[in-house]
Amino acid sequence: MNVGKRRKRIRLATVATYAALVCLGTAFTLPFVWMLVTSLKPASRIQKFPPDIIPMQPVNVRLDGRLCEVYRDRRGAELAVLEKLQGGMARVKPVNDTQAPAQIVSLDKLEPAIRPGLEWSNYSKGLVFIPFVDQLRNTLIVSICCVVGTILSCSLVAYGLSKIDWKGRNTLFIIILATMMLPAQVTMIPVFTIFVRLHWVNTFLPLIVPSFLGTPFFIFLLRQFFLGIPRELSEAAKLDGCGDFGIYRRIVMPLSKPALATVGLFTFMGAWNDFLGPLIYLLDETKYTLSLGLAMFTGQYGNEYGMLMAVSTVVTVPIIVLFFFTQRTFIQGMTMSGIKQ
């Protein structure tokens, strides 16, 4: 009896866990669904209460060679609007009986007829409003250069901090760790004045060049990884006449692919996401990255939610696709960053 009670309690707990997971899962997923649904609605159907759960489109019919909106009256009869008149009145004709004489009715008593349908024009219009192709190209240039720069610089520095024994390397490591604490706002303004003096404003260089000078967190991550590579490997290579650069290139780098993938992935995401950098340094719309382009578009067309959701979807989907292809690297990287402390 005790066992039965216990089993019952465990089953109840499992049911409760599933219920909670399903509720929370829905709550976390719903925003995405709503983004997609809104992006496929025509402008006239977006600001509605209650909203259409699936995208609906107004129905039109061709009458006497003209496209007419269709309305429905209370009994469900479909009426084609021939002409809208003053005072909310309209001249209408029944859709299924075009020979019938036109009547004049008040539109207030009618509902626009709708049927399910997807409105793709939010995508075509939204992607023309922001110079999408330019901005996508800019984002890719900046992101890829940052990935190359970060992987190159951070791995070199991490090698210098883990595989070469020299005086002062621990001090340097501590200094690098300490700079992680420094808020970007402190250095932002003088760095801006440096790039102004170099005439690099409105180019991608202020966004790319710093990545070639190392990122503290990734240096830390790679150093920890390099320390785990057995010393014997590099000692053996040294006996065979291999220099430090040879060991770095032929032994350490090939063995560190998982860690390098994590660094590359996080750098790519960071660059794709970056807003403050492009906001400060990029001035022309054709030089913007997608994040900045979308923000500026929002500032100008804050009410065009169909288009805004379409562009947001387009900016988000590549990242989610990237996530699904690299889930392992991703989750390992996230937990790695947590375990360190």
Added chain:
Amino acid sequence: MAKKAKSTTEKRNLRNGLLFCSPVLIGLAALTLYPMLASLYYSFCNYPMLKPPVWVGATNYRTLIHDPVFYKSLANTAYFAVFATPAGMLTAFLLALLLNQKVKGMAVFRTMFFVPSIVPTVAGSVLWLWLLNSDYGLINTILRLAHLPAPGWMNSPAWSKPALILMSVWGVGGWMLIYLAGLQDVPVDLYEAAEIDGAGPVQRMLHITIPFMSPHLFFTLVMGFIGAAQYFTQAFVMTNGQGGPVDSTRFFSIYLFQNAFMYWKMGYACALAWILFTLILLFTLLLFKTSARYVYYGGER
């Protein structure tokens, strides 16, 4: 002879070490050390960007003490940090506990909870601007259908910060993964022993899970506070760079940015940056100093 060989190795190692570390040495000098000193110097200057900086002593700091917007932005930031960080930690912890229940389909749920955290910040902000729309947003639609009061969210000075906190809770997937990894390291035999001793689920949570998770919780607390102190992009995008309504989302970093790049008061902005840095430093030190009391680091210490 041997000594000489050793010293040549040492010399070579020093040379190679510096060579390999040269990117970060240049980076530290040009993008950290010089900018830090320069920004400290500018904070004592009148520096309208187009003209060279002119030393004005502590004027910027004196202005700051009498600047109501400075206090407002500080209060906004404190409000956000105090509520968003614990709310995020609590949600992430709850999600991690649920996922740790060895249920079927765990990977699917994990993905559902994690994916919001990787949505590009600007796209996420635009999406939430629509979800939080006071007339036709999804959230108020649901509240209205449930006959609950529907607040003005980003149109209301009282509700704009709760709106941003709600949005930040949606993105706690990263913390959830950190907690989940931590939960999987809690020794199972402890739970079994506690159960034999008659400890209920609440006692097991309070005396085993939370102490074992305290390093992870502490880590996210520190990161959360530092992040909240610099909260910028979402509020900037959602209020079109204004920090409205009625300054209710003018966070410290937004005010700093406005001073630097909208009003071109570079000196004043640098003074604000140093205040921010000092506050973050003091607060982090405080957290670390007190951490010995509530953070349990397994066997070591």
